[in-house]
Amino acid sequence: MAAKKIIAVIGSTGNQGGSVARIFLNDPKLKNKWTVRAITRDITKEAAKKLESQGAELFAADINDGKSLAKAFSGAAAVFAVTNYWETMSKEREEHQGRRIVDAAKDAQVQHFIYSSLIDVAKATHGNLSNVYHFDSKATVEQYARDLGIPATFFQPGFFMSNIPGQLLSQEAPDKPWTLSIPTSGTAPFPLFDAETDTGKFVKAIVLKRDELLGKRVLGATAYKTPAEILNDFKATFPNAGKDAQFFSVPHELFKAGLKGRGLPEFAAEELLENFRLMDEGGYYAGEKLDWSLSILEDKPTTWTEYMKAAQPFLGLN
Numbered sequence: 001m002a003a004k005k006i007i008a009v010i011g012s013t014g015n016q017g018g019s020v021a022r023i024f025l026n027d028p029k030l031k032n033k034w035t036v037r038a039i040t041r042d043i044t045k046e047a048a049k050k051l052e053s054q055g056a057e058l059f060a061a062d063i064n065d066g067k068s069l070a071k072a073f074s075g076a077a078a079v080f081a082v083t084n085y086w087e088t089m090s091k092e093r094e095e096h097q098g099r100r101i102v103d104a105a106k107d108a109q110v111q112h113f114i115y116s117s118l119i120d121v122a123k124a125t126h127g128n129l130s131n132v133y134h135f136d137s138k139a140t141v142e143q144y145a146r147d148l149g150i151p152a153t154f155f156q157p158g159f160f161m162s163n164i165p166g167q168l169l170s171q172e173a174p175d176k177p178w179t180l181s182i183p184t185s186g187t188a189p190f191p192l193f194d195a196e197t198d199t200g201k202f203v204k205a206i207v208l209k210r211d212e213l214l215g216k217r218v219l220g221a222t223a224y225k226t227p228a229e230i231l232n233d234f235k236a237t238f239p240n241a242g243k244d245a246q247f248f249s250v251p252h253e254l255f256k257a258g259l260k261g262r263g264l265p266e267f268a269a270e271e272l273l274e275n276f277r278l279m280d281e282g283g284y285y286a287g288e289k290l291d292w293s294l295s296i297l298e299d300k301p302t303t304w305t306e307y308m309k310a311a312q313p314f315l316g317l318n
């Protein structure tokens with residue numbers, strides 16, 4: 001039997017990378033052909049140990065350190081890489097990390113580099129929304145990989161469904177109505193995505209269809225839903241809890257004040273506001289449809305209704 005190929009996964013202890021690691025460890029089409037090299041700074045953490053118990057090789061590396069990346073990618077046929085802007089809240093840091101990852105993938109002659117990217121919002125909105133750093137920095141890294149000409153596919157995760165239950169859709173107190181509070185119109189399209197369950201489904205398809213998908217962008221989302229639809233689905237799923245549920249289009253300044261009150265610096269509050277404004281003013285994917293990206297999948301992505309039924313903050317609702 002031919003030796004198994006290695007997929008090195010950066011972010012393996014997190015939402016997207018964890019999903020990729022799990023599908024390569026468990027999927028009948030992948031598990032006999034691939035082994036997972038799960039990269040983390042801390043191989044003793046619980047999420048890492050859990051992957052190891054499922055058959056992953058744990059590998060300690062830091063994406064700030066090119067030397068450790070060189071070792072982590074050695075012999076790997078494929079790499080899936082996530083960078084986490086929110087840990088440092090620095091565009092420069094995320095770009096630096098991304099470039100080091102791309103350089104290491106090139107040096108290790110990785111045959112398929114898959115990067116979790118996003119659109120360049122400043123460019124797509126002609127400078128109207130110029131502060132969505134965590135999108136623009138990923139787009140810069142994507143461009144860097146394209147310029148170096150490495151064999152790559154770019155995965156663009158949608159708006160995480162996990163942002164909604166108990167956060168954007170919550171109750172002020174147990175006897176108060178469930179309220180969806182978002183600083184957009186009720187008709188803004190959100191590309192909803194179950195990152196923990198579905199990143200692996202998209203990356204599986206990207207790897208299985210490698211030759212066809214080199215150089216392409218794959219949009220990771222199940223469907224576009226507006227706040228009105230998100231709320232209507234909540235009401236339909238939980239008629240009792242949903243009977244008084246409402247949508248509150250949060251005024252922009254109030255939204256920012258709320259974030260700053262929770263300790264976020266001004267620039268990051270403005271960044272998140274512009275991130276939401278993008279849904280109304282240009283579109284999360286600059287208006288691109290999801291049909292083609294969905295057509296490459298072999299496994300059905302999670303619907304918003306399915307997600308709600310399993311979401312911890314909604315447990316016990318009817």
Ligand SMILES: NC(=O)c1ccc[n+]([C@@H]2O[C@H](COP(=O)([O-])OP(=O)(O)OC[C@H]3O[C@@H](n4cnc5c(N)ncnc54)[C@H](OP(=O)(O)O)[C@@H]3O)[C@@H](O)[C@H]2O)c1
Nearest residue numbers: 011012013014015016040041062063083084085134159160
């Ligand atoms: N929330 C949304 O709606 C949304 C939508 C689209 C994109 N995103 C993007 O998603 C990204 C976060 O992805 P996620 O949610 O999948 O991750 P996550 O669950 O927050 O986990 C972060 C992962 O990155 C790894 N990591 C961070 N710094 C590292 C370093 N210096 N060296 C090695 N590994 C490092 C962590 O590994 P260890 O800690 O184990 O080392 C961990 O596995 C953000 O950049 C965000 O912009 C979010």
